[in-house]
Amino acid sequence: DKKDQQGELSIKRIQYGEGNLKAHIANIIRPLVKSYQFQSFGEYKAILSLYNIIVEEIKGGVEGKQYNGLVYSAIDNHGERIGKPFKSSLFGKSVGYVALQQQMLQSGEIIKAKQLKGRTKAIVTKAMQLPLSRADFEKCLVANSINVVFRKNNAGRIYGVTFIDHQNKCVLNGSR
Numbered sequence: 001d002k003k004d005q006q007g008e009l010s011i012k013r014i015q016y017g018e019g020n021l022k023a024h025i026a027n028i029i030r031p032l033v034k035s036y037q038f039q040s041f042g043e044y045k046a047i048l049s050l051y052n053i054i055v056e057e058i059k060g061g062v063e064g065k066q067y068n069g070l071v072y073s074a075i076d077n078h079g080e081r082i083g084k085p086f087k088s089s090l091f092g093k094s095v096g097y098v099a100l101q102q103q104m105l106q107s108g109e110i111i112k113a114k115q116l117k118g119r120t121k122a123i124v125t126k127a128m129q130l131p132l133s134r135a136d137f138e139k140c141l142v143a144n145s146i147n148v149v150f151r152k153n154n155a156g157r158i159y160g161v162t163f164i165d166h167q168n169k170c171v172l173n174g175s176r
Contacts, residue, residue, distance in 0.1 A: 024074075028048075
C-alpha cells in the first residue's frame with residue numbers, strides 16, 4: 001500500500017480525475033516542504049515524484065527584469081504530465097523558487113547538525129551488501145521507511161539515485 005510507504009505523513013499520491021487537482025497538489029507540496037530536508041532541486045523533485053507531482057524551473061525576463069519561477073504539474077504513473085500546470089505563486093511563497101533556495105541551504109546545515117545522513121547511509125550500505133535484485137533492494141529499504149528513486153536516461157540506463165528517509169524526514173542524493 002502506497003500510504004504505508006510514505007512514512008508518517010498521511011498524504012495520498014495524486015490520482016488524476018479525483019477531486020480538485022490544484023487543491024490536491026497544494027495538500028501534498030506544503031506539508032512536504034515543511035517537514036522534509038533536501039539540499040537540491042533534484043532531491044526535491046525525487047520526493048515529489050513519489051506523489052505523482054513534477055516541478056519545473058522557469059527562467060525568463062519581463063521588461064528587462066530576470067525572474068525564476070516554478071511550475072507544478074500532476075503526472076501519471078509513467079511520468080507523463082496530466083492536467084494543467086500551476087504556477088507556484090498559486091500555492092504560496094513557501095513552495096516558490098526563493099523559499100526553496102533558502103530551504104535547501106538551511107537543510108544542508110540541519111542535516112549536518114543533526115547527523116541525519118547516518119541512519120540512511122547505514123541501512124542503504126547494509127542492503128547493498130546483500131545479493132538482492134533491484135525489487136528486493138527497494139523492498140528492503142521500504143521496510144526501513146526509505147524510498148529509493150532511480151533516475152534513468154532516455155535509453156533506460158540508471159545514472160543516479162535518491163534516497164528518501166521517511167523516519168528522519170531527509171532526502172539524500174546517492175552521491176551524498
